[in-house]
Amino acid sequence: xxxxxxxxxxxxxxxxxxxxxxxxxxxxxxxxxxxxxxxxxxxxxxxxxxxxxxxxxxxxxxxxxxxxxxxxxxxxxxxxxxxxxxxxxxxxxxxxxxxxxxxxxxxxxxxxxxxxxxxxxxxxxxxxxxxxxxxxxxxxxxxxxxxxxxxxxxxxxxxxxxxxxxxxxxxxxxxxxxxxxxxxxxxxxxxxxxxxxxxxxxxxxxxxxxxxxxxxxxxxxxxxxxxxxxxxxxxxxxxxxxxxxxxxxxxxxxxxxxxxxxxxxxxxxxxxxxxxxxxxxxxxxxxxxxxxxxxxxxxxxxxxxxxxxxxxxxxxxxxxxxxxxxxxxxxxxxxxxxxxxxxxxxxxxxx
Numbered sequence: 253x254x255x256x257x258x259x260x261x262x263x264x265x266x267x268x269x270x271x272x273x274x275x276x277x278x279x280x281x282x283x284x285x286x287x288x289x290x291x292x293x294x295x296x297x298x299x300x301x302x303x304x305x306x307x308x309x310x311x312x313x314x315x316x317x318x319x320x321x322x323x324x325x326x327x328x329x330x331x332x333x334x335x336x337x338x339x340x341x342x343x344x345x346x347x348x349x350x351x352x353x354x355x356x357x358x359x360x361x362x363x364x365x366x367x368x369x370x371x372x373x374x375x376x377x378x379x380x381x382x383x384x385x386x387x388x389x390x391x392x393x394x395x396x397x398x399x400x401x402x403x404x405x406x407x408x409x410x411x412x413x414x415x416x417x418x419x420x421x422x423x424x425x426x427x428x429x430x431x432x433x434x435x436x437x438x439x440x441x442x443x444x445x446x447x448x449x450x451x452x453x454x455x456x457x458x459x460x461x462x463x464x465x466x467x468x469x470x471x472x473x474x475x476x477x478x479x480x481x482x483x484x485x486x487x488x489x490x491x492x493x494x495x496x497x498x499x500x501x502x503x504x505x506x507x508x509x510x511x512x513x514x515x516x517x518x519x520x521x522x523x524x525x526x527x528x529x530x531x532x533x534x535x536x537x538x539x540x541x542x543x544x545x546x547x548x549x550x551x552x553x554x555x556x557x558x559x560x561x562x563x564x565x566x567x568x569x570x571x572x573x574x575x576x577x578x579x580x581x582x583x584x585x586x587x588x589x590x591x592x593x594x595x596x597x598x599x600x601x602x603x
Contacts, residue, residue: 262502263550266511269495274518276488278526279470279480286468286477290342291459295450296481298334301489302443309440313433322433329425329438330445337418338446339453340411347408354395354516356412359388360419361509367424368506380506383548387513390541393534394516423509426500435497443493471526510549513542 280293337357344353365384368374376384426438433441453459467474500508517539 262499262508263511265495265499266503266508267514269492269499270512270514271518272487272492272495273512274488274515275522275526276484276492277519278522279483279488281523281527282468282470282480283463283477283484286466287462287464288477289460289462290345291450291454292461292463293484294338294342295447295454295459295461296463297484297489298338298443298447298450300481300485301493302440302447304485304490305436305440305443309437312437316433316437318433325425325428326433326438326441327445328421329442331449332418333422333425334442334446335449335453337415337422339450339459340414340418342459344408344411344415347405348412353408353412353415355391356409357415357419358391358513358516359413360416360423361387361513363416363420364423364505364509367420374506377552379548379552383510383545383552385545386541386548387510387545390538390543390545391513391516393538394520394542395538396532396535419512420509422496423500423505423512426497427503427505427508428501435494435501438497439490439493443489472528507549510546513546517542 276297280288280290280297283293284290341353341357344356348356362384365376365380369376450459454461463477465477468477468480469475470480496508496512499511503511520535520539
């Protein structure tokens with residue numbers, strides 16, 4: 253597949269991932285307003301999503317040898333991208349306004365750029381720097397951080413920064429194309445590991461679990477609690493994680509992390525559509541800045557020369573479990589699929 257077509261497919265998957273991930277806030281809010289705790293909502297989301305993926309994931313793995321390196325990568329994904337990221341974020345929002353917590357979490361894209369620079373020598377170029385500044389500035393406007401009135405405390409900031417680490421690991425690990433499992437198997441394994449760790453956190457009292465089985469309000473209507481719960485698990489869980497992993501493998505960690513900012517734009521839109529929360533001109537202007545920033549990073553990526561197979565170091569040397577030596581990485585413009593046996597873009601979301 254040509255590099256441009258592969259990148260365009262990746263961007264489409266990234267937008268799909270952002271859109272589906274963004275619904276989690278609206279679905280969870282309807283449950284929380286009905287008496288659920290955030291911890292109950294996130295554990296239910298992760299557990300149900302893992303259960304739904306179990307049969308198709310095991311079917312994919314039946315005839316595939318799973319290496320130790322691939323297993324470690326999945327565990328890393330489950331620990332940081334699923335469990336730690338969500339645990340830190342939900343603790344952050346208990347101390348901070350949601351807007352500030354989201355801004356801290358999405359500062360993780362700067363960690364992705366820094367990782368590429370320190371680990372692989374990929375120094376960010378001018379368009380990436382300008383695009384990053386535009387995207388983060390737009391994010392501030394979309395989230396209306398200046399309008400947040402609650403006191404910002406140190407504990408909340410630390411939890412938010414922990415969530416940013418989880419987000420950065422999500423994009424770096426999801427972008428792996430060397431000796432990895434299919435996206436469906438990675439998503440299932442990560443969700444299963446994350447569900448186990450979140451269960452332990454709940455048992456230890458770090459997450460408070462309380463739920464109700466009454467009606468909830470969604471789209472200005474009274475619906476069963478099971479409707480938003482299924483939305484959390486299927487739309488914001490299964491589809492979101494599968495699309496996100498597939499997108500990161502096609503785009504690389506840096507561009508995928510910037511494209512992930514569309515989640516915030518969609519979150520604002522769905523909050524307006526499903527919950528009746530208003531949009532204002534400043535938020536719309538911020539959305540324009542975010543999209544512009546993503547476009548600039550994409551242009552910068554397109555301007556980079558395609559590297560021959562084996563000239564780029566493996567993205568996640570920290571996941572190999574051994575030394576930090578450099579091993580060959582198929583480039584993300586098509587060779588990776590032929591080397592790792594990944595399915596083409598049209599089949600990565602198959603169950």
